Amino acid sequence: DLACNLTFSNRLCLEIFGLSERDRAGGISVMDYIAPEDRKRAEADIHAVAGGMPGRGQEYLLKRNDGTRFPGLIIGAAVTDPATGQPVGLRGVIVDLTERKREAQKLLESRERLALALSAGESGIWDVDMGTGIIHDIHQWACQTLGYSEGDLSHITTDAAMKMTHPVDLPAIIQAYSRHLEGETPLFSCEFRLAAKDGQWKHVAIRGKIIERDTDNKPLRITGIINTISPKNANPEENTPLRCSPGHRPTAA
Known part of the structure; x- marks a missing residue:
């Protein structure tokens, strides 16, 4: 109710909090099960929703x-x-994020180890925040491999990356990503050309995966690896696109 007294919950909700039907029958204040440091924020959010703000x-x-x-x-x-x-x-739903947070921490530690292992080579890691479009963790690789300076790349976005991509390769990249987005392939894997600072085309391969989605199944984060590869064409300006093939290593078209 509006006083934050629990009037109904299913069995799973009670189990998440370690409660029983007897506890519920005796009366439960929702605020008692929110950590003290978050209660004021929760109260403000509850008043806002009760006042008509969309949940x-x-x-x-x-x-x-x-x-x-x-x-x-x-x-x-x-x-x-x-x-x-x-x-x-x-009324609403509660999701226990314990396992998701644990997996995110494992992923972070794994990415840190991978970054250390790749720091001396021509490979890099990337992590895209789909909400902002910012590509994280790619700066060092872009500077080393494409010849840019830190000043050139204060931050890299997906829009900027698309502008740096050979236009002939873009449709196949988008198609490959769309197939992964729809769950048709376990990985997003693609070869294409990126513009270096000196105007030359660098042939690269990326391999990644959507690792986080919201409650509407929209992607929140996609992360992966990028590395340089041998040119597929003798002439870098040739308009033959490189093949993008989700889920396995692609070949030249």
Whole structure:
């Protein structure tokens, strides 16, 4: 209800917090299961949703009945009285993010080890924030391989990368990504040409995977590896595109 008293929950919700049906029957205040440092923010979000703001997912630090804490995503919306249109309560879902956070930390550590291993070679790693379009972790590789300076590349976006890509190769890249996005292939793998600072075309291969999606299954992050390869054509200006083939190493068209 609007006083944050729990009036209904399914069995899984109770299990997440280590609660029982008896606990629920005795009365549960939702705020008791939000970590103290996040309660003011949660209260403000609840008042905003009750006041008519569209519900959206928010991450909070939550508490189990035994006192242990875990990260959780709460997605809520107001319940209104059909007769008056006034809010009478809130309903929503809770997602335990513990495993997702653990996997993200493992991925971060793995990427750090990979970056160290690749630092001396002509390979690099990239991580795209699909919300902003910013490509992270690619600067060192771009400077070493494409001849750019740090000043040239304060940050690299997907739009900037597309402008640096040979125009003949773009349609196949987009098609390869679309197939991976739709789940048709486990990996996004492609060969194409990038413009170096001196105007020459560098032949590269990328291999990546969508590693995070939102509640609507839209991609949030895609990460992978990029490395230089031997030119497929004797003439770098030739208009024959390189083949993009998701899921396995491509060959020249």
